[in-house]
Every structure is written in structure tokens, then in C-alpha cells.
Amino acid sequence: MLKRTKSLTEQAADEIRTRIVRGDFQLGAPLSENTLASELGVSKTPIREALLQLKMEGLVSIQPQRGSFVFDMTSQQVVELGELRDTLEVAALRLAARRSGRQLVGVLAAIGVEMDRAVADEDGLRYRTLDADFHQAFFDHCGNSFFASCYQGFAFRVQALRARLSNKPGLNERSLGEHHRLIELLARDEVEAAEELLSRHVHATVAQYVASQDRTGDETAA
Template sequence: MAEPMRVLQRPKSLTTLAADQIRSRIVRGELGLGTPLSENALALELGVSKTPIREALLQLKMEGLVSIQPQRGSFVFEMSMDEIQQLGELRETLEVTALDRAMARNPEPIATALTVIVDAMTDAVAADDCGRYRILDADYHRVLCDHSGNRYLADCYAGFAFRIQALRAKLATDPALNAMSLRDHRDLRDLIKAGDAAGARTLLVAHMRRTIVDYEASMAELAVVA
């Protein structure tokens, strides 16, 4: 009997590879909000021509991570506190809805998935690996939406998830905030595992709103220093 044909894996294009690299640097905080993005410098640094860099920046603009301004160039996105508040409201609406739906369907699968992430988050905090913790934090909240049973909700959340990661980069370097965040994520997992939908919803909302408050405090500190 002939062996079944294997599905060929297409290699990533230079544009995709460039977008992955630039996106990763933005969400890790290596390219801060408002940072100018030089096509020439990025092309030289990544060892490609300007064409895939230009196409990558267009892709990242569609993801909300890059602002392309005529006659000025490309920049990492920036947001006012009012815009951040609005983004927080949208995030809260989607995540609470996702949590309610996931728990109504079956809380066990989401609790199991979150346990794996919480264990990894605990290791990251113990190792003071802020970058790893930030990635796991994003994974945790994405799991909530992925278990909602509504792919349109999950797709909507994915549309701005990278922005949230980039904003979180300002907070994830504070060990005290990471420890508090870990406690929230662990407690939320426990409430979901226990089937306490009301308690889980209350904690999730408090967690997301405190993140906005912490970010606002961080911005105020930077303004004082400046």
C-alpha cells in the first residue's frame, strides 16, 4: 500500500519573517511606543531588501502596531490614556463574555489549559524572566477567548491582542506587579476549576481594571521624570 502523501509546508516569506521580527520587538518593549521605524535600518539589520520591510510594516499597520504617516515615515503605535481606557473597555467586554460562555459550556477544559500556563508563569516569576512572563500572560487571556466556542469573538480579540502585549511591556518589568498578577491568574484558575462563574467574573474584571490603573500610574511617573 502506498504511503499517504505528506502535506508540504511552505517556508515563510521574507515579508512574514520580517513582520514576525518587528512585531516581536514591539510586544517585548524593545521598540517603544512612538519609536521611528527606518526601512533602511531594519533592512540592514534583518539582512533583507527594503521591499519585504515595507510590506511587513503595512501588515503591522493592519494589526494596529505601526502607524505610517505620509511625509514622516513609520512609527510604533502610540495611544492616549483615553484610547487605552476604550481599549480596556472592549477587552473587558470580550473577555467577560468569553469567560461566561466557556464556563457555561464546560469549565474543566479551560481550567486544565490555564493550569499549564499558571505553572509556567510561576516558573517565570521565580526566574525573574519578565519577557517570558509577559508572553504567558498573553497566552492566558487568549485561552479564555479560545474556549468561548465563538471563533468570531476569538478573532476579534486577536485583532488587538498584540497591542495589549505591547502596552503590558511597561508593567511586566516590575517584580511586585508580576507577583500580584500571578496571584490573580492563579486565583482565577481556581475559581474556574471550582465552577464559581460569578467569582471568576468579578476577579477577571478587577484584574483587567487594575492593569489600566497601573499603566496610568506608570505613565504619570514617566511624565514627572520627563
């Protein structure tokens, strides 16, 4: 049952968003207003309003005469999103390193320690939350509110896609190593090398997700 600290619409949006990002719903899965209303203990009105809000965030598709669905993306769309993410994150990293490099390194290092613990505990949910925090830090310290606003327009979709990969310990360990290497480069003020590493990191994630989509498609076809 939801508590009435925020509006019921906000609370419903928070809960549905969390479930989508966490991977509780399959991409493209239908979202029943009746079921969600029953599970969250509210009427259908705040659920309907929450779904409209999540549509604006790119997490929900509302199709006339059909209903609401978790967003889905083709392999090509994932590649295009990766290109946007690469361009924006690298630029944000460059600005953050220039404007508040020492503070950025401190924040990333603290997150890195927690990521180590999450991997050691095999806590995929905790790891991907910290992973999102790590990349968000570039925008928090870049000193450009428009960059941050643009990133928020697709950040939740990135997290949702990440959730479909981070249940694989081997990938988390590889990702963790790249995060620590990025911190080391920034600490030595090797910003250009850090930018190159970040770009490779983003595109590797895209490639891994596309490959996982292709395997799923093969299995479904079989």
C-alpha cells in the same frame, strides 16, 4: 539573517512585531526601513510590506511624508481599550466556562505552573508571554470564532502595553496571585466570581499603565 521558510514579508513582520511587543522599541519610536532592512538582511520591499501588515494590526502608524512609527496611545485610549478588553474577555470567559469548563481549567492550570516558574526565575519576558497565553485561552475555548477574531484585532497592543509593566517583579507577583485565584474559582464552578475578578484584574492593569504614563510625563516635563 532571515531564513526563507516563510515569505520574507511574513518573516519581517514576525520579527518587527516581536520587537514591538517585547518592548525593544519605545512607543511612538520611528521605524527606519533602511535600518530594519539592514538588520534583517532583506531589501526594503518586504520591510515596507511588513510595516503595512503591522499597521493593520494596530502596531505601526504610517504617516505620509514622515515615515513609520511604533504605535502610541494616550491615557484615554488605554482606558478605552481596557473597557473593550474587559467586555470581551469577560464574555469569552463566561462562554468558555459554560462550553468547556473542565478543559479550560486544565489549560489555565498548566499555564499557571509555568508562570510560577517564570516569576521564580525573574523572567519577565517569559512571564508576559504566558500571561498572553492565559488570556488567549478564554477565546480558544469560548466556541465563538468572531470573539476570537475581534480579540486578535487588539491583542498585540495589549501585549505591548503589558511589556511596559511586567519588568516590575512586584506587579508580576500580584498578577500571578490573581491568575491562580481565577483558576480556583473556575475549578469550583464559581463563574460569576471569576468574571468579577477578571474585570478587576483588567482594570487594575489599565490603572497601573496609566499611572506609569503619568509618572513618565512628569519626569519628562521636569
